[in-house]
Amino acid sequence: MSILLLFSAGFIVEKIILISVLFAITLGVAAYSTYGERKFAAFFQDRLGPDRAGPWGILQPLADGVKMFTKEDFRPNEAERWLYILAPGAFMFVACMTSAVIPWGTQLTVFGTPVDLQVADLNIGILYILGLSSLGVYGIMIGGWSSNNKFSLYGAIRASSQMISYELAMGLSVIAVVMMTGTLSLKEMAAQQAGFNWNVWYQPLGFLIFFICSLAECNRAPFDMAECETELIGGYHTEYSSMKLGFFLFAEYINMFISSAVTATVFFGGYNFPGLDPNWLGGFMGPIVLFAKVFFFIFVFMWIRWTIPRFRYDQLMHLGWKSLIPLAIFNMLLTGAGVLYFGK
Amino acid sequence: MTLAIFLTLAVISVITALLMVFAKSPVHSVLYLILTFFTIAGQYVLLNAQFLAVVHIIVYAGAIMVLFLFVLMLLNLNKDTEPQKSAGWRLAGAIAAGSLLVTMVGAMHGSIQIAGTEQSNPQVGLVENLGKVLFTDFVVPFEIAGILFLAAMVGAVLVGKKDLKV
Amino acid sequence: MQSLTNRSRNVVNKKMNFWERIYLVAIFKGMWTTLKHFLRVMFGKSHTVRYPEVKRPFAPVWRGWHVLKRDEKGAERCTACGLCAVACPAEAITMTAAERNKGEEHLYREEKYAAVYEINMLRCIFCGLCEEACPKEAIFLTDRIVPSDYARQGFVFGKDLLVEGVEPEKRIDVSVRQKHIQEKKWAAEPAH
Structure with missing residues (x-):
């Protein structure tokens, strides 16, 4: 009851503007991630990548978008009609919702009024992100199932079991950080890591586990079992075409952006960098630093994709259940002992 | 405004729950049940229990229902292969569910008074307070529940072992 | 087995x-x-190599679209002897000979010339035996790529597509190819 009473007109307008800007930035970053992916992939393979649309090919995402929109929208005859249409939308929707709790900076001064650079300061921010990342799999599952194609179904089933397995290790690695910082709110977590006091120095193992799991949660290579071009012809989106396919691919890039942002916020100090006060430039320094970190992590995601070959399915399950989860539990115990001993 | 949100959520949750029961395809049932869970999570948020809401989504919508969906997709139950239940089974099901409903209503009836008085503290559902209560007042039931989960996990590992020698 | 590289x-x-x-x-x-x-x-x-803007030079061994050369004065060198057609392993070349009339000296170098000269580019295997067989240095394989077409008939190249132009800018330079063939011929003869 009390949370609803806090809403005032100015508050709502401020949040709507913030959400719109964030939404636009998210889509823009995702669009240019596709360009970046193709360009980086080319560079890693001694090629040049797309360079025809505009200088250095920077208009390539627009061309891709036009292509996606104008292609024939094909629907299999035996597909579950509504679910088939719903799935890409659900995937995209969940992907876009996650950015709400990430603190993009401290405060921005616009027209003399301070604006918090966070859409919602939930006191359970990190749990919100874990929850939504576990919901992301529904889009894949519904899409794969409703296509009425065995390869799609395989992709969907692989995606779901992979998500469930890696969520556990991810949650356990986050719990260690939560034990250390004593808060579930991402805003407080970022604020505690001022300067160079980043969580990754205290939780290197936790970071490693979290990062591997976020690769798996984003369905990125080497964990792209859900797509698996070579075995499953594209997995859950085999039967999708046109912008429905575009939504699936786009949402994956949004997921990558968000998980990079979460990694940067939880482990790498968020908007903090030694020597750079996040309040500089009227508060714009924070977002600049955070976005630099996010782009670095997106680069690492792509770097890994174009270096490491895909796991076999049983190797994936072994890694998840027999290595990462015990390691995460060990890390949790270690952190608990550390917190008890040092009284952090 | 709170009442309006509550009513919307309540109506949606009842409708989706009914759709869950009456849906022909089991996969549709599961999807409707997920919607029901979301509306219930919304009710938790209205009661200031954000932690409970998120945990509800993570555990029920995010994990358990994914497993349900997973199993249903693997079994590939559809209208053709679903065994037809006879009228006797349906009657038995209705009676069992009806008696559960009666029990639930009876239990709720006794507890409504208590729930009304506990409403005073708006911070009651936050993580900190919940944690403090769990680890002080309710520490014994909490630990017993933990042991129960551990036992379930050990049991699952045992069942999952391939060559089990008893 | 001995390895080819020392990396195995x-x-x-x-x-x-x-x-x-x-x-x-x-x-x-x-x-x-x-x-x-x-x-x-x-x-x-x-x-x-950014292809349409930058083109890599062809190697001298490259054998593409044939050209029928003219001499310095612009007369066709081909005398329709038929040696190329005989040499052709794919039997892609056909020709009809005709006698040169008076007043056509500026058109044809020899007294006999090819009235019709056709190469079926679908049969041709671009082996280059025709240019080696030619006694008049009239036919050469150039670095031009035979374009694609939708109909089979379009691949039968007549004189309009094979003979080079008279104007200096329409001449096709085959000096590299010529030198390459010459070197091969010299290498084959033990006297040199």
């Missing part, structure tokens, strides 16, 4: 030690390798 290794099924088992070292080594490639393309030179 024998496979050993030894048990992996701790560092090998956690794979991280191998992963970082692999990532360092790809990063080197990345940086090389990003800041150095890439091997890519």
Whole structure:
């Protein structure tokens, strides 16, 4: 009851503007991630990548978008009609919702009024992100199932079991950080890591586990079992075409952006960098630093994709259940002992 | 405004729950049940229990229902292969569910008074307070529940072992 | 068997030690390798040739679209002797000979010329035996690529597509190819 009473007109307008800007930035970053992916992939393979649309090919995402929109929208005859249409939308929707709790900076001064650079300061921010990342799999599952194609179904089933397995290790690695910082709110977590006091120095193992799991949660290579071009012809989106396919691919890039942002916020100090006060430039320094970190992590995601070959399915399950989860539990115990001993 | 949100959520949750029961395809049932869970999570948020809401989504919508969906997709139950239940089974099901409903209503009836008085503290559902209560007042039931989960996990590992020698 | 390169290794099924088992070292080594490639393309030179703007020169051994050469005065060199057609293993060349009339000396160098000269580009295997057989240095395979077409008939190239133009700018330079053939002929003859 009390949370609803806090809403005032100015508050709502401020949040709507913030959400719109964030939404636009998210889509823009995702669009240019596709360009970046193709360009980086080319560079890693001694090629040049797309360079025809505009200088250095920077208009390539627009061309891709036009292509996606104008292609024939094909629907299999035996597909579950509504679910088939719903799935890409659900995937995209969940992907876009996650950015709400990430603190993009401290405060921005616009027209003399301070604006918090966070859409919602939930006191359970990190749990919100874990929850939504576990919901992301529904889009894949519904899409794969409703296509009425065995390869799609395989992709969907692989995606779901992979998500469930890696969520556990991810949650356990986050719990260690939560034990250390004593808060579930991402805003407080970022604020505690001022300067160079980043969580990754205290939780290197936790970071490693979290990062591997976020690769798996984003369905990125080497964990792209859900797509698996070579075995499953594209997995859950085999039967999708046109912008429905575009939504699936786009949402994956949004997921990558968000998980990079979460990694940067939880482990790498968020908007903090030694020597750079996040309040500089009227508060714009924070977002600049955070976005630099996010782009670095997106680069690492792509770097890994174009270096490491895909796991076999049983190797994936072994890694998840027999290595990462015990390691995460060990890390949790270690952190608990550390917190008890040092009284952090 | 709170009442309006509550009513919307309540109506949606009842409708989706009914759709869950009456849906022909089991996969549709599961999807409707997920919607029901979301509306219930919304009710938790209205009661200031954000932690409970998120945990509800993570555990029920995010994990358990994914497993349900997973199993249903693997079994590939559809209208053709679903065994037809006879009228006797349906009657038995209705009676069992009806008696559960009666029990639930009876239990709720006794507890409504208590729930009304506990409403005073708006911070009651936050993580900190919940944690403090769990680890002080309710520490014994909490630990017993933990042991129960551990036992379930050990049991699952045992069942999952391939060559089990008893 | 002797290995062709000195990079081959024998496979050993030894048990992996701790560092090998956690794979991280191998992963970082692999990532360092790809990063080197990345940086090389990003800041150095890439091997890519941007095709429509930049074209790589063809090698002298390249054999493409044939040309029937003219001499310095613009007369066709071909005398329709038929040696190329005889040499052709794919039987892609056909021709009809005709006698040169008076007043056509500026058109045809020899007294006999090819009234019709056709190469079926679908039959042609671009082996280059025709240019080796030619006693008049009239036919050469050039570095032009035979364009694609939708109909089979379009691949039967007549004189309109084979004979080079009279004007200096329409002449097709075959000097590299000519030199290459000449060197091959010299190498074949033990006297040189």
